Amino acid sequence: AHAAKPVAWFDGALVEGDTLQAGLTTHALHYGSGVFEGIRAYATETGAAVFRLPEHLERMRRGAGMFALPFDPALATEAVLATLRANRHRDAYIRPLAWFGEGSFGLDVEGHVPHMMVATTATQVHLNGTRARLGVSRWRRNPADSLPPLKLCGGYVNSILAKREAKARGFDEALFTDRDGNVVECTGANVFLVKDGRVTAVEHRDALPGITRDTLIELTGAQSRAVTLAELLDADEVFACGTAAEVAPVAQIEDREYGDNPVTRELQALYGRVVRGQEAAHRHWLTEV
């Protein structure tokens, strides 16, 4: 059987995804003037459903608002659902992107054509479900007073630099800390620790307000507060979390190795049930496709 050609949503219509192209004067290509989301759909008993879709699109709306990029969450909702249906996806990663397109080479966004697309792929796992090994980044996270922690395209150059450096040093992922020794986040995931059975969510103004992080705080009653690298290294368990990574146990930070991670594994399983609609109290987080 032939695999059906992937369908994407582009500026109001479903199109063959492989044929989409962007012009060479695309503003976002030169200056990063776009905003995106990473969302997931899961197979549930009643069909595919998108986890916390309104929250993802609200964050995207806030990002678009930073540079007056037109963005309509209702239209984006329809675009996401239409793309998932067209591709007959059940477990899927969803990538909406809105950006400023063709125009002059000037910085002003005015005069550039706004575009939006949605692409979906069968689910890939960010940290491959394995226990991650983190290197402490020499790069600092974009400070929030220079670049707000939203999913703005240009902001991810910072994540690329840190991830490349971590990988060159033999780690899987980078852990950002600030100048005062506080933990910020990873390149595409937030950080939690477990100490004496208590779960703590790392809070930092330069970190993306993660939806998985918010979900886990709601599920566990975890305290959200500033955490130093020293405290993280002293924890019993550490995990990273994000839409793609889900709940990813950390095996190692630099030369500090963590042992078994029973609390993390329990949370991993709980999160897995919640996103698949198996926890009645949290089904309101799912939008049926």
Ligand code: PMP
């Ligand atoms: N931090 C960064 C920098 C990210 O890109 C992501 C992924 N969106 C996260 C944290 C986790 O956020 P979420 O749980 O909303 O996916």
